Amino acid sequence: MANMVFNTLTKQKEKFIPREPGKVSIYVCGVTPYDYAHIGNARPPVVWDCIRRFLRYQGYQVTLVQNFTDVDDKIILRAQQSGKEPLDLAAEFAEIYLTDLAMLGVERATYYPKVSEHIPEIIQMVQGLVEKGHAYVLEEDVYFAIDSFPEYGKLSGRQLEEMMSGARVDVDHRKRNLMDFALWKAAKPGEPSWESPWGKGRPGWHIECSAMSLKYLGSGFDFHGGGTDLIFPHHENEITQAEAYCGSKPFVRYWLHSAFITLSGDKMSKSLGNVVTIREACTHFSPKVVRFWLLGTHYRNPLSFGEEELKAAARGLERLETAKENWKHLLSTKIRDQAEDGSVDSITEFIVDSKKRFINALEDDFNTALSLGVLYELVREINKWALAEGFQLTVANKQALQEALSVLEELGDLLGIWFAVEPQERGVSAEQVEELVKKREEARASKDFKTADWIRDSLKKQGIILEDTPQGVRWRRGDS
Numbered sequence: 001m002a003n004m005v006f007n008t009l010t011k012q013k014e015k016f017i018p019r020e021p022g023k024v025s026i027y028v029c030g031v032t033p034y035d036y037a038h039i040g041n042a043r044p045p046v047v048w049d050c051i052r053r054f055l056r057y058q059g060y061q062v063t064l065v066q067n068f069t070d071v072d073d074k075i076i077l078r079a080q081q082s083g084k085e086p087l088d089l090a091a092e093f094a095e096i097y098l099t100d101l102a103m104l105g106v107e108r109a110t111y112y113p114k115v116s117e118h119i120p121e122i123i124q125m126v127q128g129l130v131e132k133g134h135a136y137v138l139e140e141d142v143y144f145a146i147d148s149f150p151e152y153g154k155l156s157g158r159q160l161e162e163m164m165s166g167a168r169v170d171v172d173h174r175k176r177n178l179m180d181f182a183l184w185k186a187a188k189p190g191e192p193s194w195e196s197p198w199g200k201g202r203p204g205w206h207i208e209c210s211a212m213s214l215k216y217l218g219s220g221f222d223f224h225g226g227g228t229d230l231i232f233p234h235h236e237n238e239i240t241q242a243e244a245y246c247g248s249k250p251f252v253r254y255w256l257h258s259a260f261i262t263l264s265g266d267k268m269s270k271s272l273g274n275v276v277t278i279r280e281a282c283t284h285f286s287p288k289v290v291r292f293w294l295l296g297t298h299y300r301n302p303l304s305f306g307e308e309e310l311k312a313a314a315r316g317l318e319r320l321e322t323a324k325e326n327w328k329h330l331l332s333t334k335i336r337d338q339a340e341d342g343s344v345d346s347i348t349e350f351i352v353d354s355k356k357r358f359i360n361a362l363e364d365d366f367n368t369a370l371s372l373g374v375l376y377e378l379v380r381e382i383n384k385w386a387l388a389e390g391f392q393l394t395v396a397n398k399q400a401l402q403e404a405l406s407v408l409e410e411l412g413d414l415l416g417i418w419f420a421v422e423p424q425e426r427g428v429s430a431e432q433v434e435e436l437v438k439k440r441e442e443a444r445a446s447k448d449f450k451t452a453d454w455i456r457d458s459l460k461k462q463g464i465i466l467e468d469t470p471q472g473v474r475w476r477r478g479d480s
């Protein structure tokens with residue numbers, strides 16, 4: 001069976017046919033690194049990490065690109081608040097995010113391009129769009145003219161009126177159409193900016209992903225991923241710019257979107273304030289449990305973050321890990337030569353069939369939830385057989401059990417659920433905490449409560465809780 005994938009563009013499941021035989025190119029929208037990343041930012045990279053492992057298993061050579069939006073209003077604002085240079089602040093949080101992903105067992109992408117390092121490519125694309133009549137200059141800003149692209153709206157399936165009411169439209173009456181979006185923005189004082197044919201400025205948000213994906217993957221690449229919140233306007237605008245610029249389509253063959261993570265029923269987003277960072281989650285639960293929980297739901301379905309859900313994931317993972325250890329132990333025991341060697345055909349058949357069903361689940365729109373279900377069944381059946389009273393390790397039984405173990409290990413590897421050792425790097429070190437606690441004390445002594453609160457808040461996002469006691473400040477990891 002070929003891989004089937006649900007394509008947001010056509011709104012249906014389609015057979016996956018790569019642009020180039022044997023090769024798969026993937027672009028996933030990354031984060032704006034202005035703070036510790038929240039748990040929702042872990043979903044796309046973990047999902048794509050599995051997809052990449054599976055595609056490699058199928059023999060494809062995979063190129064995976066995930067960007068960093070390191071030029072952005074949120075970064076500039078946070079930099080002003082903390083007295084840092086915007087690009088330094090972004091670089092710091094980008095590194096932290098990569099450490100978070102490593103903690104979750106995500107292999108490094110092939111490329112992690114940053115906007116600040118691709119300004120020439122972006123300017124070239126904006127210029128090309130102006131020359132082709134798809135964009136126009138308004139003083140020192142450049143806008144994309146959506147009326148020049150009749151297919152505008154094809155990804156999100158939205159009509160113009162709907163877009164205007166749904167999006168935060170930048171109401172600038174100089175624009176030809178109110179939905180025209182900025183490709184290049186004139187610099188405001190104190191912002192990072194670059195020389196351009198239109199004066200000193202910086203890119204609008206959407207253009208970066210078109211410019212960087214085209215640079216690393218070329219037009220017509222295979223998969224574009226990201227959260228469903230990016231479908232409109234970000235991805236709609238990406239298609240529009242890229243297809244207008246290249247004069248060809250498709251820009252992307254398959255658009256795959258992962259659903260939200262909710263917290264106590266609310267969409268988790270910074271604006272709502274009820275945010276759990278990846279680091280906080282990994283303080284309460286082992287990173288491997290967090291990863292396992294992320295994979296326990298199909299990527300297109302919403303996922304809920306809570307104590308119960310994570311505990312259930314921990315139990316599920318433990319079941320698989322315990323089986324693996326039990327089988328290994330059993331295999332290390334002595335073969336009973338005298339024992340009657342019965343038929344293991346039905347067991348062997350079940351193992352082969354399990355593997356097939358596991359692969360089928362991933363072929364069907366990368367359904368990790370279903371594939372985990374197959375592993376549970378495999379463990380249940382093999383345990384029933386091998387851990388039953390009277391089981392004897394004969395030559396044939398050993399072979400079958402060995403096969404079950406190999407299959408469990410191999411398939412678990414495709415999901416990246418076996419962590420050889422608990423990752424050492426689980427965030428901030430004790431010395432770093434002590435140092436920050438000291439800084440906070442100094443800030444409080446000089447009545448700089450803003451800094452003091454900021455340090456406390458920042459430590460909380462890393463899973464560190466401070467307690468002010470009469471004897472001084474005490475700190476601990478987690479809130480249990």
Ligand SMILES: [Zn+2]
Nearest residue numbers: 029030209234
């Ligand atoms: Zn993007």
